[in-house]
Amino acid sequence: MTLPTDAQRLFHGRGGVYPGSEPWALDWYPPVLLLTCYQPVSEAELAPIQAALTARWAELMPDQPLNLVFQHRDEVRADTRLLCGAVPDPHVVSEQGAQFKVHLMRGFNHGLFLDMAEGRRWVREHVAQASATNPRFKALNLFAYTCAFSVVAMQAGARQVINVDMAAGALSIGKQNHHLNGITSDVSFLPHDIFSSWGKINRSGPYDLIILDPPTYQKGSFVAEKDYARLMRRLPDLLMPGGHALLCLNSPKLGPAFLQDLMAVEAPELSFVERVANPAAFADVSSDRALKVLVYQAPDLA
Template identity: 35%
Template sequence: MNELIGQLQKNIRSLQSREDSGRIFHGRGKSLPGFEDLTIEYLSGVLLVILFGERPNEWLHTFASKTKESLSEFADIDVVFQARYLKSAPVINALGEPVKIEKIISENKLSYQLDLGGSQNFGFFTDMVNGRRWVTEHSHNKRVLNLFSYTCSFSVAAMAAGAQKVVNIDMSSAALSVGRKNHQLNHQALDSVVFQKLNILKSWGRIKKFGPYDLVIVDPPSFQKGSFSFSRDYRKIVSRLADMTSTGADVLFCLNDPLVTVDEFKQILESDQFEFISRIENPKVMKEVQQNLGLKVLLYRKLSC
């Protein structure tokens, strides 16, 4: 446990400030034996320990106490746990009591709404920080399509960089509502932002009418019952995008399925219309023993006709 807490200290210090957010431990990468069942997020003063396997209440209490003591330099940090091994994925404190936290968090000077205890996903994926940074660096004056936009963090990053227009597409009206608030939190003009509640695989005609697009982000769940399956549906997206993107358009294809390798993902994305450019590197904290697995964010570019 002491080695784990030492890593947390180091990784929090690497953030821009105590008000920033980011992943500070990635157990699934198997870099620290005995903690493969943990992912730990630092969320602007809240330490969220995501448990993929059950641990005794005594461990929770000891971890919270030692962590708060070791991280006292960062003032009063709240330590909470999310039990992902349970169907409802409840968020609890070190005493096992359910908690609910709503607050505004920040990343790279942009603000996002956080909701802990409302559902499994709390409104923000810290592992995508390098993808958002890339989008910030390449969105100026671009028409941006954000597929599976969730709460629109990629679009917020694009608008902050001076995108001409962003189009957010998601099946969840609740997620899009939070996305609208995220744009507003960052004082972004909504007349340049489109929100569409759509089943992407059945709505290509409506999506196309807002294009052509110069930059596209595709960040689907690896599997969502009744709406998306990586093995069945990802290739369909690639073929459809060819008809609604400008020549030279950039596309970020994302996948967070730990069982699919980079090479297997590239096979799915193979197309006469797009060429592979590079893989966007994951945050250092997300080091994987098997680098070909883990989060994959691949940059492709539309070829000339």
């Protein structure tokens, strides 16, 4: 274990690379370690892990107290508690030069998905390159959550980003993230169910980049197997000629072929460009099971 400056995953048991440790994950949200278990665990099982982390921390940071949060979670709920130390309030972490507000003590999600770090890196590099010759570069960030993609795109030189999410609370944190990074204009936040109406989104287009990062399954709002196709068929009309779409899917049950086959049916004019690699810390014995981040491009004008 090393302790970098940026937030990132330190141990990824869920990838199956470490047999017997599949339920466990360890994340670093400086200055806090977050230990997560995806199956029930007894105090007797937890105690030696906490002891090992305490001992290792004493070697790495002998002059600093250990801040350790534990979360047990399943598909229904998450139980979170502080095992030792403290959690800053507000708690702000960094990634690739950007600042993000996180909240480890409540909810399933913590404000920043660490597995999407390379997706954000791709957006940063792509927007920086494209905006050098296109000063009016515009991006649409669907299922924006706390708007990390938007922060990165604006830092990289985008002229405008429109963030859309049903959760007004998540967008409120997104606004705070933009202010943390000194971004105070040219960003929109729409608390909106895209399936109820595409009017606002259509009127603000077309877009040079569209980011789609929906939940795999969220009852009442999005189910990937039936709803992803509804997003894809909108892309040709929403993209600028030569524009790009970043499609994300985090489902162990659906491989990249699920997205590629759907795109071939729903938006065949878009061409596959690449699959963005996941962070090394998220190594998985099956690339089909791991996070999928695929890049597509609309045709240029003839």
